Amino acid sequence: MNYMKSFRHFAIAAGFAAATLASAGTAAAQETLTIYDLESLTGPGQTVGVAQANAVKLAVEHINEAGGLKVGDTTYTVELDTHDDRSQATAGVTAVQKMISYGKPVLMVGSLSSAVTGAYLPIVREREDFISIVMGAALFFTEEDKAIYHPRVAVAQYTESTVTFIKGQEGIKRVGVLTDNKHGGFVQQTPRLKELFGEAGMEVVGEEEFSFGATQFGPQLTAILRGNPDVINIRGYGSDVARAIKQARDLGYTGLIVSSSGIVAKDVIEAQADAAMTNARDLFVPLAGDLIEGGRNAEKAKAFADAYKAKFGEESGATSLSAYGGFFILARAIEKAGTVDDIPAIRKVLDDITVAEVSEIIEPMIPQEGGRAFREHQSYFALVVREWRDGRFVPVGFVD
Template structure:
């Protein structure tokens, strides 16, 4: 089901401005993302961000290819963060709608399902918030990802928590989800280097809302700190219930949600002092002028603040514009995919990318940001410090994984 009206000009419209002048045409791009269900906290802001970027690109004159100018239209389908739904959505975009460029992809299971066949299609896939490492280890030349993998961040988080002096930490989270598990694995490996020990690995599912049994068990083990990894809503319940159970220990997390999303479950007082150890995403205290403008424009347009990870999708749209113009074609998807790998970080980018050999995407199609330590202080996520990140070394490592 197509759930959003097309943006810009009608896909059937071709306007010739004078016989010898440039033609204005339409390029339809697609979005497959989680618009409903628990993952919608990530997917819906991404879909919104692509729509907003498309409007801004159109307002700035569109995409220039030779003598033609292309205005963007967007078709969005709900993949519900489900591998089967994602496969069906992308098949409709390619087979029925004739779309060559597909953006979005907030969640790893659904993204992995599409990645398994996209290399055989005349299409380009731009992945956003999905953090499973394997997405960019398969040598898929027509796929790039704007968010760094989870374990790239997990190692930096482990070093940060060890630096706080903790020796015994308990983990609670969606550990049966591979990218959360890889974050924790990298975290634990780094944490152990400083003599730390992970004393518990307690699990919740994405639909769980009562974590009191797991938290009671953890409380009896008397950890120095608690690490929570998972989607925003269950993580917020875990933070709230830890407070209600009187667990007076530092709380760390890997969630990447906005203040508004957490406050739907927990009070600001219950969130006070919580850390989020994640890629340096959109937080007003850590952003650039481009990020401030993005936050203001998104909030005005959609009546809600953007989630911290939503600019991954916004940046996809601008990356696609620059790659198409560099390739000089909208039909030649191989040339556009190659141009993406050659892009430098462009001025419209909201996330603060760390180039590899001067390029936004490395040889694996992977982009990197710095990692950051954010803390909840008086109702807001506050950027406290940058975590150690070596994108060049990680890129070399990623090239060895298959």
């Protein structure tokens, strides 16, 4: 396939053929800029992790085919140095330590797993030579996490939106909660979730947990069902959630199930959960298909979806749009800062960069004060409510 031609079509469709990525002039030097990518390519997180890594590859390909990064008088071809954290905190920490050991400034993207990100965070938080653009990991970050920028929904948004959605459903009084105990963000938010349910007049009648990558949920679901819940809130990654939903139905539960997992068709198919998805809803940052069908940034979303499928032969994943947009946020910040190794200068640009300055952002990012992409290193998004119909997920509403 001619990817240069493909990118031209993509850029025109999405409207972001930015001058900053124009081909370098004959007088400009051409060098290589290495950016590290920490991904969950194997282990329980690989379904989402591979799709996230693919979106990073696509962003790099589009940048290079458009001429590279123009930084001052130098144009850079971007090269990825990808590390597999194997969905394990220890492997992620080892990878980050290896990057630091070279003694050079580190520009890193990726970080799907909350457990992995939470494990390496203490190592890099205060470093002046490290930037991590966290594209997954539903943890909540602040400006105290100097090295971290999170152009991805914070788990606190899921907590509040989940309670708001469930509160709006008729006849809901009793809630069961099932949580991935390896998902640092959801675990961190559990007390707040229960507090909000209580404030909304609902009782948590069962609270259970499972481990990331689990295949059996029977004991936990049985315990929850003893409380006769009107709704079960399952919090974890899509593949686990799909298996849990199927097993809940196998145990005879027919009530509402609500998740915030970014579950995709592949998860449902692999769990053989098609029939089990009736009366299940997922609140999540919109996927490309949600935006196309829901009429939000539809043209950009379709261009991205088509380019992704043409290159990788399958649909994009739960964090693919965040990965693509997040990489371009870093790219624009590097260009605007005019440096590839002055980390404080790049951070200063990231602190103030606006949504409008990064037209490659496809998700419905909510501009913060001054139109900024980040508030204290955290981005915010409109969420979509999705349900399973005729073998696919369809958007049935948005929560701004």
